[in-house]
Amino acid sequence: MCIRDSGMTENIVHLVLARLPDAPVGSKGISLFAVPKFKVNADGSIGERNPIFCGALEHKMGIHGNATAQINIDGAIGSLVGQPNKGLAAMFVMMNAARLGVGNQSLGLTEVAYQNALAYAKDRIQMRSLSGVKAKDKPADPIIVHPDVRKMLLTAKAYAEGGRALAIYQTAMFGGMAAANALAGIMSVIVSGYFVRKPRRQAGTAALVPAQPDVPPE
Helix, strand or coil: CEECCCCCCCCCEEEEEEECCCCCCCHHHEEEEEEECEEECCCCCEEEECCCEEEEEECCCCCCCCCEEEEECCCCCCEEECCCCCHHHHHHHHHHHHHHHHHHHHHHHHHHHHHHHHHHHHHCECCCCCCCCCCCCCCCCEHHHCHHHHHHHHHHHHHHHHHHHHHHHHHHHCCCCHHHHHHHHHHHHHHHHHHHHHHHHHHHHHHCHHHCCCCCCC
């Protein structure tokens, strides 16, 4: 089990998937537990240490800001969260919210990259338009008049606006009928998976706009 433990707070409560002694076989017998690093006394104060320790750090490619740790919880005491044997359903409530947050973060980066690239393309002058001079009072035209630059900007804009619409549509599904919640759960995978890859790639494309080579104006 891999859980993040920062060590920067007085106590840390881990959400742990485990099985009760009389639980059914398979995923239908998994329950969710809250396991604190330090046991909590009846008056709310911090009690004795729970036997839960960091066993090792996971060496993952690209993750360096916060280490993912392997946690040993043998003998630790936790409290049941929700109903017995319903742990996976409870966990995916948290997972769907996290996926939506990751997707929206990626969309935010895409939008910022597009806006910055658009402002730069309107301001930066380079060469003349293929269809004729556009800025007669300047030694060259803004690069936004060039077809390839416009294509990159429009592609980034399409991903930013289309992704935002889909994220809003998916968010509106939560809290509705059971079928809508189920579909929202499926779409959360799309929001986190597809949006993190495609829009971020377009954000990188938008970042190439300021990298147009310097060519002396005619």
